[in-house]
Amino acid sequence: MQDIQIHSVRKLLMITATFLTLTVATNAKTVVFFPPPSTSYIVYHTNVAGELTSMGHDVWICVPHFLISKDLVKDKSVKVLEYGEYLGDLETKIFRNTKMASKFWDKDYAIEPVTFYYYAAEFTKAAHEILSDKSFLNTLRALKPDLFVIESIPFNVNMVVLPYMLDVPFALIGTFHDVALSRVPFSVVAPYFPDDKLSDKMSFVQRLQNFVFYIIQISFDLFYDSNLVTKFAPHKPYKSLNDLAATAEIFIAEVDHILDYPRSMLPNTKLIGGSSASPVKPLVGDFKKFVDQSKRGIIVVSFGGHVMSIPQTIASKLLSAFQQLDLDVVWRVNITSPDPSRIMTSKWIPQNDLLGHEKTKLFISHCGKNGQYEALYH
Structure with a gap:
């Protein structure tokens, strides 16, 4: 319990210090968050936005129409600004067109860069539509924001x-x-881009590859389109998106040294890893009933919000394995459980609250950012 309290205080101090720096620098009062139109990003942006509202600021978060029904913004002190009915279900469309879920299960890692490029291309198309939305822009102008907080992925x-x-x-x-x-000067010590193939003990060839990718990234628009600046801000001096991004008041990174390699940082970068983790709230409804009746303890299984449908062969193997264990299972997945008394399946789970429950013995995950920190926290 003491460790949890210490971690909670540390997390709050880190986030508070970050935004104290931010608000002093910009005198921000009305703050607008713009996460990507994707479930997991909206969740962690909301966690950070909630800390800012507790400091007395008027905070809004932009949520696309197709995600409104999911009620992702649990902190009701954060106001929701809906936009983008024209986007349709962008998240599902992108994952269907890029076949990212099937590639995840097929271990088709060789074409990951190409997949990511097409993923970025879809979001560039969406950016054109969003920036052309006069109604949305007029609503933002009416708010008279003092600061935008933009996702840097x-x-x-x-x-x-x-x-x-x-x-x-x-x-x-x-x-x-x-x-x-x-704009951190290049370092040969740490991998430039998060990659499970590189570490802080790279070979000469890997270091060379790392350096080349760094140069390409700062020199070219690989994943975004600087033509947007010319099209939508013709009244402003032209800047490439790389140069424009470098003018940010502050860079906030949802990482912590405990889960990363040592890296060089400039003073205007603040690390707030673990913002998604929070003290446990009581389970309710079917989740409470299932966990309460478990006599052996539970396993929490989640491969992220995007991987809801699993190939039948893999699902069968997982179910077979779970049925042989001496523990009950709560699994976030879009299938029907063959044994609801021992394996609970659901399209949504209160992940943080389940991980913090005393009966939880194991977490099986794709190692997403939120899940990693929540598991460590509890």
């Missing part, structure tokens, strides 16, 4: 055009520390 960098065209300062927040975007 490469396929969302297009959206830094939004604060630029509205003459509003902005901060960048991301799930990893983008050293190229924040």
